[in-house]
Amino acid sequence: MIELQAVEKRYGNVMALKGLDLTVPEGSVFGLIGPNGAGKTTAMLILSSLLARDGGVVSVAGADPEKEPNVVRQHLGYMPDFFGFYDSLNAYEYLEFFAAVHGVPAAKRRAVVLDLLALVDLSHKADADVNTLSRGMKQRLSLARALVHDPQLLVLDEPASGLDPRARVQLRELIAELHRLGKTILISSHILAELEGICTHMGVIDEGVVKAQGEMEAIRGAFTGARRVRVRLADEDVDHALDLLGARPEVSEASIERQRLDFVLAGDDDTSAGLLAELVQAGITVYEWRVEAAGLEELFLQLTQEEEAAQ
Amino acid sequence: MNLSLNPVLAREVRERFRGRRAPIFVTLWVLGVGLIGYLVYIIAQYTARDAFGLGQAVAGGYMGRFIYEGMLFLLMTGVVMIVPGLTSLSIVGERERQTFHLLQVTQLSPLQIVLGKLWSSMSYFVLLLVAVAPVVAVPLLFGGVRITDLLAGLGMVILTALMLGSVGIWASSRARSSRGAVASAYTWSFVLAFITLAAMAGELLIFSDGLAFPPNGREIVSILPNPYVGMVSAVVDPLGSDGLSGTPFDIVEVLLLQRQGFEAFGFGMDLGPDMARALPLRRPPVWMFTVGIYVLIIFVALVGATRRVTAPASRIRPLRRANGS
Numbered sequence: 256m257i258e259l260q261a262v263e264k265r266y267g268n269v270m271a272l273k274g275l276d277l278t279v280p281e282g283s284v285f286g287l288i289g290p291n292g293a294g295k296t297t298a299m300l301i302l303s304s305l306l307a308r309d310g311g312v313v314s315v316a317g318a319d320p321e322k323e324p325n326v327v328r329q330h331l332g333y334m335p336d337f338f339g340f341y342d343s344l345n346a347y348e349y350l351e352f353f354a355a356v357h358g359v360p361a362a363k364r365r366a367v368v369l370d371l372l373a374l375v376d377l378s379h380k381a382d383a384d385v386n387t388l389s390r391g392m393k394q395r396l397s398l399a400r401a402l403v404h405d406p407q408l409l410v411l412d413e414p415a416s417g418l419d420p421r422a423r424v425q426l427r428e429l430i431a432e433l434h435r436l437g438k439t440i441l442i443s444s445h446i447l448a449e450l451e452g453i454c455t456h457m458g459v460i461d462e463g464v465v466k467a468q469g470e471m472e473a474i475r476g477a478f479t480g481a482r483r484v485r486v487r488l489a490d491e492d493v494d495h496a497l498d499l500l501g502a503r504p505e506v507s508e509a510s511i512e513r514q515r516l517d518f519v520l521a522g523d524d525d526t527s528a529g530l531l532a533e534l535v536q537a538g539i540t541v542y543e544w545r546v547e548a549a550g551l552e553e554l555f556l557q558l559t560q561e562e563e564a565a566q
Numbered sequence: 567m568n569l570s571l572n573p574v575l576a577r578e579v580r581e582r583f584r585g586r587r588a589p590i591f592v593t594l595w596v597l598g599v600g601l602i603g604y605l606v607y608i609i610a611q612y613t614a615r616d617a618f619g620l621g622q623a624v625a626g627g628y629m630g631r632f633i634y635e636g637m638l639f640l641l642m643t644g645v646v647m648i649v650p651g652l653t654s655l656s657i658v659g660e661r662e663r664q665t666f667h668l669l670q671v672t673q674l675s676p677l678q679i680v681l682g683k684l685w686s687s688m689s690y691f692v693l694l695l696v697a698v699a700p701v702v703a704v705p706l707l708f709g710g711v712r713i714t715d716l717l718a719g720l721g722m723v724i725l726t727a728l729m730l731g732s733v734g735i736w737a738s739s740r741a742r743s744s745r746g747a748v749a750s751a752y753t754w755s756f757v758l759a760f761i762t763l764a765a766m767a768g769e770l771l772i773f774s775d776g777l778a779f780p781p782n783g784r785e786i787v788s789i790l791p792n793p794y795v796g797m798v799s800a801v802v803d804p805l806g807s808d809g810l811s812g813t814p815f816d817i818v819e820v821l822l823l824q825r826q827g828f829e830a831f832g833f834g835m836d837l838g839p840d841m842a843r844a845l846p847l848r849r850p851p852v853w854m855f856t857v858g859i860y861v862l863i864i865f866v867a868l869v870g871a872t873r874r875v876t877a878p879a880s881r882i883r884p885l886r887r888a889n890g891s
Contacts (some may be wrong), residue, residue, distance in 0.1 A: 355573035
């Protein structure tokens with residue numbers, strides 16, 4: 256659905272994108288994570304046909320945003336990281352205006368707008384001035400605006416920024432619902448917890464390049480060298496287990512607290528299973544063996560730390 | 567392109583006329599024009615009585631002409647003062663409200679966005695014009711003014727509004743703050759309306775011996791884009807004669823007469839239409855240049871604004887914040 260190859264963008268002397276490669280598959284919820292200034296918004300502006308690139312190839316729904324911006328705009332709904340509202344328009348009129356400028360036929364506009372208000376749970380606010388809506392409501396109205404021409408692809412730039420916990424939950428539910436409806440969603444955030452649980456794919460962007468991308472589980476699998484393992488043992492076996500594990504090169508940061516033994520495992524599921532089998536064969540009673548999946552935050556830190564170390 | 571269906575125009579009109587500000591402004595405008603019109607009427611009455619002591623019929627025609635010319639000057643000044651304010655916030659306002667990108671990613675073409683902004687401002691201006699139409703039409707009751715005179719004068723007023731509106735849209739598309747846009751639009755407006763007159767004095771000083779006019783037979787370039795001179799030129803004949811002396815147009819009529827190489831008799835004197843028609847012209851009338859220049863400015867301004875609104879852009883210019891940070 257989206258393909259960026261070796262995309263470059265320069266602002267004066269600063270290279271915002273240094274050969275960015277990104278592939279967003281159709282039907283996915285793709286989380287683009289990265290710190291502030293990583294190039295997320297620049298990449299989104301380029302693929303939304305708002306900003307021209309300095310190099311590389313971009314394809315959105317099969318069209319180049321620079322050569323065929325209108326084709327891209329037919330297929331893409333863009334929600335920037337800010338609210339844009341007109342004075343004196345209520346929620347209904349606001350959506351109706353954007354339906355008109357997106358070319359929705361006049362005869363269909365009313366039905367489209369009412370459906371969208373229902374989808375984002377704002378039917379009861381149809382007559383309310385948009386300036387009087389809460390931040391969460393405005394964000395949902397923005398999402399409805401991005402959907403007004405029924406695009407296949409949604410580009411959401413930091414959609415949960417500044418929202419309270421309840422509004423974030425509502426937004427996540429809404430995104431999940433849109434995914435069920437078959438939309439492809441590219442969503443950026445620097446708050447990693449926002450994307451956890453709703454994304455099927457992710458990409459990590461830092462300093463204008465993508466460090467890693469792919470399906471969530473594949474990404475986790477590729478960067479599981481630092482998974483934490485929590486083990487509960489019989490009291491008398493703790494020291495023996497520590498001796499055994501401490502001798503293994505893939506185990507580090509081991510610590511003991513009562514019956515619990517925690518350590519960091521550099522290895523995959525097979526390595527984990529092998530270690531567990533070794534303990535059992537040594538006669539150690541293992542009550543619990545829990546391998547914690549790496550969170551986005553850990554993955555992100557791991558990726559960016561590797562970069563720092565390389566420098 | 568069906569302009570009547572331009573959604574930007576529809577929304578702007580809805581937004582502009584919703585709330586109390588628009589009716590209050592229109593009311594004040596009508597009252598202001600009416601009051602000034604009345605003052606012009608009083609002045610015309612005194613001038614007619616003191617200068618000629620003519621019979622009612624002639625004095626009535628003179629007064630009609632006097633009021634008509636006074637009202638045209640007033641309307642043109644209204645255009646110079648109001649139109650830049652109507653248009654200069656249009657595009658920079660979208661950027662400040664953070665709706666600019668939202669418009670750019672729609673199916674609207676950049677030209678539709680620009681024209682929607684221009685037509686909405688012009689529709690407001692036309693409303694102001696229609697609101698004072700009864701006051702402007704008063705001279706027809708007195709006589710001395712042909713309907714063609716009225717149409718020619720109003721035509722130049724509307725063309726000037728369209729030109730200043732286009733310049734305002736262009737200034738708005740370039741500006742990084744609403745304050746900058748307003749300042750830029752008014753600067754262009756005042757340059758055309760007033761600085762060109764000062765430039766005329768400069769031309770005289772530089773190119774003439776003493777205060778000879780026109781300077782050594784040269785064209786007076788600086789007055790060609792001036793809206794007041796263009797308007798008078800469009801209404802009176804090429805030799806600057808409205809057939810009456812002591813009317814508001816006289817100051818420009820003298821200029822137009824001298825531009826054609828004739829000595830002025832002094833302010834308050836007029837060749838009269840018969841003599842004016844009999845004399846050969848040295849140059850085409852000023853209004854032809856003014857119209858040509860304005861059409862060119864409108865074209866350049868709208869093309870410039872459209873280019874600024876076109877996406878993808880090579881860069882996205884940040885707005886300048888009001889606190890200067």
